[in-house]
Amino acid sequence: MKRLSEERTKILFEKLSKYIGTNVKQLIDRADGTYCFREHRDRVYYVSERILKLSECFSQKQFACVGTCFGKFSKTNKLKLHITALSFIAPYAQYKVWVKPSFEQQFLYGNHIPKSGLGRITENAAQYQGVVVYSMNDLPLGFGVLARSTTDCKSADPLTTVCFHQSDIGEYIRAEDSLF
Known part of the structure; x- marks a missing residue:
């Protein structure tokens, strides 16, 4: 496992700060020790x-990975967060969206969230802000990006998309064959 290059470290921290803001520092310096990010085969791992x-x-041939996979870099050097990072990012999320129980399953199937499926939303969230999507029981379901700001959501049509789907906990089942 190798250290991330300076460019990829910058991309990773920009992506994480989109969801958790300045709390990125708390991911590294934790009460149970210091954690770091490492790269192995274009995947970013979070490891103690x-x-x-x-x-x-x-040797690198003897293990598949060490730590938790946070995401994967594409060939164009863009980072896509994996759902395995959800349990680490959710406690530090600055902006959150709660989905109505009737729309949870639709989100877990990979659909965007319309205003009619929106239960609650964090105040003062800007358009294209990264959010963590929760059920009304405060169970983190996945990641999303706001299609409209909080103030625009209040006056939007019920069928208007409010949050774009990024990833969700249903991906384990849908992408079972392509993960490994």
């Missing part, structure tokens, strides 16, 4: 420095 030191005893 203690575990990373233990993994140096093995």
Whole structure:
């Protein structure tokens, strides 16, 4: 596992700050130790420095990955967050969207969220802001990007898309064959 280049580190932190803002620092310096990001086969992994030191005893051919996969870089050097990062990003999310129970399944099938499916939304969220999508029971369901700001949502038509789907916990089932 290698360190991320300066360019890819910048891309990663910009993507994370889109969802959690300045809380990126809390991902690295945690109470249970220091964590870091490493790259292996264009995937970004979030791993404890203690575990990373233990993994140096093995060659790269002997293990598939170390840590939690946060995302993958495309050939055009864009980062797509994987759903495995949700449990780490959700507690620090600045902007949140809650989906009505009747629309949870539609979101988990990969559909965008219309205003009619919107339960609640964090105040003062700007357009194209990264959000964490929750059920009304505060269970994180996935990632999204706001199609409209919070103030625009109030006066929008019920069928207007409010949040674009990025990824969700239903991807494990839908993309089971292509993940490995």
